[in-house]
Amino acid sequence: MSQPFATRYPLVFVPGMLGFVRMLLYPYWFGILKALRKGGATAIAVQVSPINATEVRGEQLLLIIERIRRETGADKVNLFGHSQGALTARYAAAKRPDWVASVTSVAGPNHGSELADYLESHYPHGTARGRLLKAVLHALAHLMGWLETGWRGPSLPIDVHASHLSLTCAGVARFNLQYPQGIPLTWGGQGEPLVNGVRYYSWSGVLQDRRSNEGGNRLDGTHVSCRLFAKTFVREAGYCDGMVGRYSSHLGQVIGDDYPMDHFDIVNQSLGLVGKGAEPVRLFTEQAARLKAAGL
Numbered sequence: 001m002s003q004p005f006a007t008r009y010p011l012v013f014v015p016g017m018l019g020f021v022r023m024l025l026y027p028y029w030f031g032i033l034k035a036l037r038k039g040g041a042t043a044i045a046v047q048v049s050p051i052n053a054t055e056v057r058g059e060q061l062l063l064i065i066e067r068i069r070r071e072t073g074a075d076k077v078n079l080f081g082h083s084q085g086a087l088t089a090r091y092a093a094a095k096r097p098d099w100v101a102s103v104t105s106v107a108g109p110n111h112g113s114e115l116a117d118y119l120e121s122h123y124p125h126g127t128a129r130g131r132l133l134k135a136v137l138h139a140l141a142h143l144m145g146w147l148e149t150g151w152r153g154p155s156l157p158i159d160v161h162a163s164h165l166s167l168t169c170a171g172v173a174r175f176n177l178q179y180p181q182g183i184p185l186t187w188g189g190q191g192e193p194l195v196n197g198v199r200y201y202s203w204s205g206v207l208q209d210r211r212s213n214e215g216g217n218r219l220d221g222t223h224v225s226c227r228l229f230a231k232t233f234v235r236e237a238g239y240c241d242g243m244v245g246r247y248s249s250h251l252g253q254v255i256g257d258d259y260p261m262d263h264f265d266i267v268n269q270s271l272g273l274v275g276k277g278a279e280p281v282r283l284f285t286e287q288a289a290r291l292k293a294a295g296l
């Protein structure tokens with residue numbers, strides 16, 4: 001049997017804000033882990049606090065990696081992070097580079113999210129609007145926690161304000177000063193592909209007329225939200241996936257930054273409904289083959 005994705009180290013998948021492993025029967029990494037396992041990969045989806053600071057999520061991830069190392073006997077893991085999951089993976093790799101073979105950022109706000117900036121200025125902390133947004137997100141995180149069937153463990157702390165500060169452009173700039181590994185030195189450039197023995201990769205998408213809004217996305221409400229959110233972008237107006245800008249996503253070796261995919265398409269949401277010309281699963285299988293070829 002062909003094992004094209006049988007990497008040396010396990011592939012560990014870290015979700016973004018309001019992420020999950022499996023809500024009731026529905027997986028976050030829809031069809032992705034299945035395709036990787038079919039090709040021989042050990043692919044493990046994990047959960048960290050759905051809404052919290054990157055550092056808090058990162059410390060939780062370190063405990064999970066420690067357990068995976070113990071249980072699988074592997075020295076290291078290959079981390080994949082979607083959205084804030086990318087920052088979470090970067091934190092873990094910066095703290096324990098000896099435990100991490102690679103970090104792959106998938107639509108990661110590696111220079112912050114302009115959507116988070118918009119929410120900060122329009123729903124400020126401490127105001128009635130801010131409190132309302134905070135209450136809604138808090139309730140949503142709790143509800144999703146109850147519906148989680150793919151992850152067992154102690155209940156995970158939620159901190160909406162800390163999460164928000166971790167995602168604004170100013171917040172991520174502060175994070176990058178402390179954890180600069182793989183961050184490009186120039187806006188729109190690529191970062192160091194190898195830092196402290198850890199390989200860094202990234203890819204992301206851009207909303208594109210007559211492509212990302214066609215096909216399955218005509219039936220996917222999350223695409224409509226991404227189109228609305230995209231209107232909040234200023235610096236990368238017209239060059240974002242609805243939540244993260246094209247250049248903001250750059251980390252290490254940039255595999256691609258303009259795939260016709262919104263912020264959810266890139267992890268094959270919802271139910272594999274994506275736009276025309278989008279092949280999110282293929283990007284993951286190609287990356288697994290790339291890691292395998294690199295001996296990781």
Ligand code: CA
Pocket residue numbers: 216217220222223264265268269270272273274275
């Ligand atoms: Ca979609």
